[in-house]
Amino acid sequence: MTKQVCIRNLKIGGGAPVSIQSMTNTDTRDIESTVAQIQALEAAGADIVRFSVYDEKCAAAIPHIKERCSVPLVADIHFDYKLAILSAENGIDKLRINPGNIGSFENVKKVSACAKAHKIPIRVGVNSGSVEKELLAKYKSPTADALCESALGHVKLLEAAGFTDIVISVKASNVKTTVEAYRKLSGLCSYPLHIGVTESGLDEMGLVKSAVGLGSLLMDGIGDTMRVSLTGDPVREIHAAKYILRALDMEKSGWVDIVSCPTCGRTTGNSEEVIHALRDYISDIKPKRHVKIAVMGCVVNGPGEAREADIGIAFAPHGAVVFRNGVVAYSGEREDMLRRFFADCREECMK
Numbered sequence: 001m002t003k004q005v006c007i008r009n010l011k012i013g014g015g016a017p018v019s020i021q022s023m024t025n026t027d028t029r030d031i032e033s034t035v036a037q038i039q040a041l042e043a044a045g046a047d048i049v050r051f052s053v054y055d056e057k058c059a060a061a062i063p064h065i066k067e068r069c070s071v072p073l074v075a076d077i078h079f080d081y082k083l084a085i086l087s088a089e090n091g092i093d094k095l096r097i098n099p100g101n102i103g104s105f106e107n108v109k110k111v112s113a114c115a116k117a118h119k120i121p122i123r124v125g126v127n128s129g130s131v132e133k134e135l136l137a138k139y140k141s142p143t144a145d146a147l148c149e150s151a152l153g154h155v156k157l158l159e160a161a162g163f164t165d166i167v168i169s170v171k172a173s174n175v176k177t178t179v180e181a182y183r184k185l186s187g188l189c190s191y192p193l194h195i196g197v198t199e200s201g202l203d204e205m206g207l208v209k210s211a212v213g214l215g216s217l218l219m220d221g222i223g224d225t226m227r228v229s230l231t232g233d234p235v236r237e238i239h240a241a242k243y244i245l246r247a248l249d250m251e252k253s254g255w256v257d258i259v260s261c262p263t264c265g266r267t268t269g270n271s272e273e274v275i276h277a278l279r280d281y282i283s284d285i286k287p288k289r290h291v292k293i294a295v296m297g298c299v300v301n302g303p304g305e306a307r308e309a310d311i312g313i314a315f316a317p318h319g320a321v322v323f324r325n326g327v328v329a330y331s332g333e334r335e336d337m338l339r340r341f342f343a344d345c346r347e348e349c350m351k
């Protein structure tokens with residue numbers, strides 16, 4: 001099990017639920033836009049939000065942003081140790097900074113002492129695009145070994161400064177390199193790991209890369225906090241992260257799982273239309289538990305899947321059969337069955 005660190009009241013590692021995070025893409029100095037985006041991320045379910053702090057104005061914005069947001073906030077800083085200290089003094093909850101990039105060891109000691117005094121953790125975040133020249137020369141490319149060696153080099157500097165509230169990431173844009181790097185790293189240290197596939201790209205391809213990469217790691221029990229990186233509105237990253245956790249039965253809050261068949265020549269009902277209508281019909285409900293609903297297109301595979309759900313419907317020629325908790329609840333003419341099924345799905349989601 002990994003060591004546990006706290007970012008305000010949120011626990012990372014040590015068996016705590018995997019937290020999900022994203023990063024704003026507003027100009028941090030534009031407080032209104034940044035707060036609006038953080039609040040949208042909070043509403044979508046983000047546990048942590050990070051923003052860039054690249055000058056003193058960004059650091060000065062921290063208290064004004066923090067007073068209007070409830071989620072723990074992370075300052076993303078490169079090269080400038082003074083900005084890290086200023087961010088900590090201005091109330092940031094966590095720093096992302098690589099101590100090997102901030103000049104002398106004296107600077108590392110200053111940042112470490114400041115983070116310790118403010119009780120905030122530091123994430124060492126190595127990306128395939130920012131591996132040091134010497135390591136690129138040694139490994140020829142940003143391999144998994146290069147990423148791990150780079151990250152552990154930064155970690156050693158913090159440890160030498162007496163600081164151990166550390167989270168580590170080793171992200172590559174290549175999924176296989178990312179997975180290999182985290183697998184190696186998890187065997188080399190016990191710090192909590194922030195997992196992600198960096199620069200995974202646009203839309204479906206970005207989603208698939210993240211799902212494959214993060215899913216593989218989470219299935220191995222690796223990953224204490226996660227970010228899905230997608231180009232565009234960061235709220236989509238939170239939705240995607242939740243879907244990945246749900247697919248692995250790791251979602252900590254209640255949700256509705258609509259299991260539906262892909263449809264085929266045997267389909268006797270308009271499953272797709274029904275699923276969309278059902279999703280809209282129950283979209284206002286926030287269930288307290290994982291509710292499984294099945295919508296199946298025929299009575300070949302339909303009853304088996306519907307029986308496994310809390311409530312399920314299998315279409316038959318002109319009619320439908322509804323199952324609740326593994327047994328047939330009712331069957332009959334399709335429109336009538338759909339009306340009852342929809343009402344019972346709402347009831348099931350509100351239990």
Ligand code: SF4
Binds near residue numbers: 262266296297298
């Ligand atoms: S459940 Fe029936 S309709 Fe749906 S894909 Fe399977 S065989 Fe086809």
